[in-house]
Amino acid sequence: MDLAALKALKPSEYQEAADGYRATSEMAGKAREAIDNRVSAGIRNQLSGESATAALRELKELSKDFHYVETECALVSTALNGFAFDMAAAKRKLEAAMEDAKAAGCTVGPDGSVTFPAGGKEVDGKVPEGGTVHVSTSPTDPAAAALERQAVNIHPNPNFGKAVGFADRIGDALKEATDADTKWAPKLRALKADDDLVVSDKDWIDVKSDTDGVRDAGKGYLDSLPQPPKHDNPKDNAEWWKGLTDEQRSDYLSVHPDAVGAMDGLPATVRDEANRTVLDEAHAKAQLEYDAWLKKHPEPERFQPYIDPYTGAMPKGLSVETQEWKDWEEARKTARGPLSGMEAIEKRFDTYTDESKRPYLLGFDDKNNGRVVISIGNPDTADNVATYVPGTGTTLGSIDGDIHRAEVLQDRASLTDPTHKTASILWLGYDAPQDLLTDATDAKYADAAREPLSNFLTGIDTAHHGSVNSTVLGHSYGTLVAGETMRDHPDLPVDRAILVGSPGVGVNHAKDLHIGADHVWAATARNDLVNLAPPPAGPLAPLNPKAYWRLFNDHSVMYGNDPISDEFGGRTFHVAPGKLPTTDGLMPAHSQYWEGDSLNNMAKIVTGGTP
Structure with missing residues (x-):
């Protein structure tokens, strides 16, 4: 120059x-x-x-x-x-x-x-x-x-x-x-595309590389823009975003889609746009990694002739799966897990039929077990917003079923109250415990989730275009996350709480959730094995007689009084008994709250009614 x-x-x-x-x-x-x-x-x-x-x-x-x-x-x-x-x-x-x-x-x-x-x-x-x-x-x-x-x-x-x-x-x-x-x-x-009309996984990998390159090279320019608040305060985030020009928003969004997508308090449309880019980049990376895994681990022979263990004979036409293939298939499913979760999210964008059921991706992260926050319906314009917090075992790879729960609740709520719009959110914004007998007996996962859930709920209220009826729906360990969050944030913009299949919510009485005991609803199916959850009795709980105190005291559970007990002081609603243990998996009744009377009653609560 x-x-x-x-x-x-x-x-x-x-x-x-x-x-x-x-x-x-x-x-x-x-x-x-x-x-x-x-x-x-x-x-x-x-x-x-x-x-x-x-x-x-x-x-x-x-x-x-x-x-x-x-x-x-x-x-x-x-x-x-x-x-x-x-x-x-x-x-x-x-x-x-x-x-x-x-x-x-x-x-x-x-x-x-x-x-x-x-x-x-x-x-x-x-x-x-x-x-x-x-x-x-x-x-x-x-x-x-x-x-x-x-x-x-x-x-x-x-x-x-x-x-x-x-x-x-x-x-x-x-x-x-x-x-x-x-x-x-x-x-x-x-910053140029391949000479074709196909956007490949490699193209999206290049987008990630391009983004990193522009962000690093443009540090001086980007630092000259109004910077986002240092602390993740939803109201401050909203004011910062409102204060940017269209050009500044575009520039910040282009190089920091992950940061924008995670900002509580910003409009749902903005977060969705940012997270869709993050999702596409992560999907491309996961697909290429899975393809590399398949190349490195070719599929072994699946079947072998059946050998009668008593006679040693091999009946003609009978075969069984080899153990080698079973092991390979289990490893393949594990390798593909995150990719399956991403495809489950993308499926929602490819299958919804009208604006009221349009999905909004409000949070996404593929690190570790993954984070997913997705709303069925626009929470910024809905009259009713239900935020579902899942529990033990939830990961990005298993997210399909949890999204389905948000969908059926939104659908039933829309039928229950067709004159008002309802948005139903799945909030996996925390690292859920993965094991029932070890992780789920530790409150540390809920402790770490209190601030993120509080910020999210405050952000929904901040970004909303008017007044909103907000309900938190916790399931299983998710009830502890919801309970601790409400317990520690008295001014949380939440109107109602639904607690299903709960091992306790971190308080002994519904009034300690700060929304009025008559606004706290709980239900546990009779055949749900969570009914056997004992109160805490130290690291050797299974060997400690105190662990079985609940056999004689029907209200103390792992994390406080049982929400369906009289001692808890909230309100209960009817749910079916559910399937017996082991008839369809270990705990089938624990997953049946999104059907039948239970679903109908939750829809009534979410829309401001009484079951």
Whole structure:
């Protein structure tokens, strides 16, 4: 970058180009939304058959294309804004140096050299002559800096020192511009798509790489924007977002989709947009990792002839699965677990039929066991919002069933109260315990979830467009998470609580949940094995007689009084007895609250009624 190029450069032109790419990104986003929310949903709602299925398949691919264009063009816009920011800073330094040089009587040449006039005390009857200092950069080495100072100090013409300073400043500005050009050129070159119409997993991996590259290169520009609150306070988050311009929102969203998607208090549409990008990137990564696993672990022979253990005979036509294949299949399911969860989430975006059932991805993280927060219906505009907190064993890989619970509750609530809109949220915003006999006996998982759940519920209230009837629905260990959160946050914007299959909620009385005991509803199926949960009795609970105190005292359970007991003081509702243990898995009744009378009664509570 030379002097002429930097003088001629107009950062505003790059900002205008950034505006153009941002506009293109917004158009692609609107096209994607039209395909998903109107065209595809309309087809699913009105048509069926092979032609409809084929059309939906093609529309899904087109939607992916638009999402990719939306994401990449937003990154290009941010990159151009970052480049313009860096170059504008360098140009301001150059212009300031040249103005100061002119004011000091110096002349800046086309190559950046600085010519200074004669000046200073006469030496042998002559005023020290002027001269020219060639463009340079401020020395960073202490020894070089010392030599420069020495040369300035001994030079008889004081204008020499000024010229050296101007030349250094000009050199610094040119170097800064050159560094910016060198930094941004490869980043911008990387922001291009393959020469095809298929958005592959590799393309989304490249999006993640592009995002990281633009974020790192644009640190100076991004740091100049209004920064998000340091503490995750939903109200502060909302004010910060409202205070940004459309351009600033786009730039921050393009390079920090994970941070925006996790911000409680922001609009559901914004969080959904951010988390959909995070999901697509994570899905691509998981798919490639799973493909690599399959390549490394080829499927073994599945069947072998059946051998009668008594006679040693091999009946013709009879075969059994090999143990080697069974072990491989178990390992395969484990390897594919997170990918299956992501596909379960994506399935909701591909199958909903109208706006009232539109899913919003309010949180997503594939690290460890995974985090998923998804709302069926828009919580910002719904009259009723139910937030379901699942319990032991919940992971990203098993999330399909939990999303289904949120769906059936929303569907039943909409039938129960068709005059008001209901949004039903699955909140897996914490690390759920994974083992019934060890993890679930420890309150540490609920302890760590109290602040995240409190912030989420406060954020829902903050982002809402009006008044909202808010219900927290806890299941199993999730009731402890809900109970502790309400216990420790007296001002939580929650109107009602539903506690099903509970081992205790961290309090002995419903009034300690701060919403009024008559607003706390609980139910446990007669055949739910959670009824056998004993009160805590130390690390050797199974061997400690105190662990079985509940056989004689019908209200004390693992985490306080049983919510369905009279001692707890809340209200109860009817649920079916449920299936007997081991008739359909170990604890079938523990998972039957989202059907029959139980579901009907929960829908009545969620919509403000009485079962």
